[in-house]
Amino acid sequence: MKWIIRVNARTGKISKQEADQEEMRWGGRLLISKFLLREVPPTCDPLGRFNKLIIAPGLLGDTLVTTTGKFSVGGKSPLTNGVKESDVGGEAGKKIARLGIKALVLEDIPEKAGTKVLTITANQLTLSEALELKGKPVSETIKALRTQFGSQAGIICIGPAGEMKMAGAGVAVTDANDIQVRYAARGGLGAVMGSKGIKAIVVDDTEVAPPLAYDEALLREAGKTLTQAIMEDPKTENRHKLGTPAILMVANELGLLPTRNFSAGRFEKAEEIAGERVAEVIAARGGEGRSGTPCVRGCVIQCCNIFPDPSGKKAVASIQYENIALLGSNCGIGNLDDIAELNDLCNQVGVDTIETGAAIGVAMEAGVIPFGDAKGAKDLVLQIGQGTYLGRVLGNGVVITGRVLGVRRIPAIKGQAIPGYDPRALKGNGVTYITSPMGADHTAGNAFETAKTVNPIAKENQVENSRKLQIRAAILDTMGLCLFTRPPFVKNPELFALFLKGRYGWNVTYEDVQKIGIDTLETEREFNRCAGVSEELYDIPEFMREEPLPPRNAIFDISMEEMQQVWEVKIPQDVF
């Protein structure tokens, strides 16, 4: 991967440049932070001319290493006003990487809002008008593009929410055979894409030869080691069988499952929406239903699923923990069919399920509809797609929803909705939400995975633990590896160095790899500092320091001062 492609949404000009030596060392999340700090004025309007939407495969993006089909989408977030990287599966990432594209950068905005499609093949880059796609839901958009570009193309697109520049909008990516819609969901990057008038990006790598690694044998060997270790990890089988909802009953037991706008941490209908139940329903209904499907080709974990409706027809793929927590328990909704339908509606409209579930929870608290009203909730998501005034409010995320409706209990940090782990009962995540350059984002350093070694409800060790988790996440996001590949690296961290040596011939050590993670975080922090959204400026929502969270009656009691220590130790350390 060596090409940096820039598309100017105003002039229509497209350029293709070779990456320089320094840029060649960047990938995924690290590349996005470096590009943003170098090229985007930190105080700019996220939906204005000076923001950029950056798409970048991880450093291992063009290899056959498992899970590396994931790629990063980034820009200045209209929700947090800071740096945002959101990674995503699907088919497009691998194709972009195989085309040798290190970064695809969408720049400027058109004079008049448009509906354009960018097509990328080995020999051609084209930006063309596609007015017929204007306002189309995601699946319809994909279907129309398939007719034109065939079934082999990778598709990245936005729904009507992104076109309407709603700050809760995500960027959708198809998987093979268009079974799933994957989302670079968080931070409103769909609105950034919408502001540039680009409805879809079609990537076709059919004429491309696979790239040669520096040391194919070494790379293959390291890849095999990783795959084996993943297969031996006891969590893998659970993830494969039950998907990410596997954790729901544990989350419920730990009292951290967002319930009725974060007013409780345990939901009386948890069993009805848990991973075990998801698997049961899929098995019982048959039809198109499947457990254990991959989100990228070649993934050996395969934690996704196709959730069927009662007739066996696909309702949504994939139903995941965050969707269930935010659209389900957080809205008082305890029926998987309702949640699946809500999830699919969000996917079609093109909004983040976390942001939207949180916004609906706040609307329920405001009395717009009652908690548990699944029919009402579906109507609200439809309204987002229709762009009614209420829909536009909800589509702009939980903070705007709370402010407009006059609700004080707004579960957000740095403008972004808190995901499915209430920080009062999982304090490490509170530290991550506050101190991560990403704002409230569990993928930036999720303490749930260390809940057995660090007591989630105690004050002790949370800051140190969050630091480790955040550096780990930054490394994986830069490599293009799924967070679920973490356990093998914990056991054998030198594996990273082998991958980089095998792919690029870089003579790096594990310590160098840790420096990559820290460099990523420091670059992001510098951007945020210049943008006025440093970590010392956003505390946990005030109600979380006051209202004990039933049933464990936890409050968030780690002070801002303690949390700020997270970045005081900057020297590389053993983070895996």
Added chain:
Amino acid sequence: MKWIIRVNARTGKISKQEADQEEMRWGGRLLISKFLLREVPPTCDPLGRFNKLIIAPGLLGDTLVTTTGKFSVGGKSPLTNGVKESDVGGEAGKKIARLGIKALVLEDIPEKAGTKVLTITANQLTLSEALELKGKPVSETIKALRTQFGSQAGIICIGPAGEMKMAGAGVAVTDANDIQVRYAARGGLGAVMGSKGIKAIVVDDTEVAPPLAYDEALLREAGKTLTQAIMEDPKTENRHKLGTPAILMVANELGLLPTRNFSAGRFEKAEEIAGERVAEVIAARGGEGRSGTPCVRGCVIQCCNIFPDPSGKKAVASIQYENIALLGSNCGIGNLDDIAELNDLCNQVGVDTIETGAAIGVAMEAGVIPFGDAKGAKDLVLQIGQGTYLGRVLGNGVVITGRVLGVRRIPAIKGQAIPGYDPRALKGNGVTYITSPMGADHTAGNAFETAKTVNPIAKENQVENSRKLQIRAAILDTMGLCLFTRPPFVKNPELFALFLKGRYGWNVTYEDVQKIGIDTLETEREFNRCAGVSEELYDIPEFMREEPLPPRNAIFDISMEEMQQVWEVKIPQDVF
């Protein structure tokens, strides 16, 4: 004035303490900045438990010096997230000062939203439930309180917008005989009051003896000098005859009159809404109409008016330049009767006319209603009061309106709407909007008054000029003097020292007075720095650096770097 009264909106506890030596030196805007920095966590939720609403007369608040009936209302702004001081006329300020109250501080928020009235007399402080006032428009609220508390009480209250915690809500104050409604309009302080569940404050000073000054003769002499100088100022007669709309034709000629969502600086119907026209209509219609009325007792400028409807009945009092510019030309509305009605609706609902006019302008650009649709605009203001979804969006100000409706051209700085001077054609105001701790606020340093000496459209001298104007404004706001008293102080700046000596016996020089202004600004800047809203973080809206403003085709071309120099010179200097 020596009492600091604190009212806890949660516990209902009211305390009365004597100011200490240091606090005795504070008043008005300076006091608010000091209290905020000392007591309010800068990163707190402006509508949460930790913000405070502070009411403080200026240092000369309890004297007979002309215009000193004005007083300051302050807190952390839900619009700017920074410090906010908004000063206002009416009757209540003088009464608060006569009661010896240096600061009235409303703290915390109630567990459940309430509708309370705080009554203040010489001997009693009472916080009582007044559910019958819930949701009542401002005039009805005042009327109901008059029945209970008599015609001599001063009343401070909020409308339904403040109760609904809309960030565009202001704090209303009655004048003598309830002819006018005056507003501490800017920055959403009405929402802060609403968050505390306090609908109104009733102040009765009937049993109080006037305070004794340190040197009555000196004070009286200085007061006489000021009054005489004001009367001799050629602007005074113009202001008295035409009110603040006196400047409209000049603003139009200079091409800085906000027109159709800041897309032009000259309005084809300017003559129909100018100050001359206001005076003509008042004279022609007779009835309750009046030009040249005061907003505080004892003011010799008397720049207000009572604008009558065609039948001679009061339509609104007072119609002013900002209202006409934002609700009129900025919305493409060129009829004074329409503007008067819109103005009155804003007063009844309880929202800032600047914020609301700007929000309606953005809604017109989004196509909600067309530019010039006065009937539609009135309906939008009514919707704010009714709390419809669209109304709640508009009531939360221009930035939320723009984001929700997907409009890029949002005329706001630091979250607050730009008042009636387009910064492209009055660049000094651009510098003030960016660098003032208040955000886009013309009263923080209005370069319109120096338009004859500093070319408003040129780049030169704007930064230096804004610095002077900002320090001046901070001094006047701390004294409790109207900004229109500036000319006499320019000629005779030692007058300030005489006032402070006469009132308090302080042995101060003019240089010390300048230090007061600088201290105010530096304290505010420090609060903003800690709140993450420093002046380097918010540039002028991007469109104002791109779109030339017709007819003079000016763009805003002063760089952020140049503007940041405004605070580099901190040593006292001759600012008058």
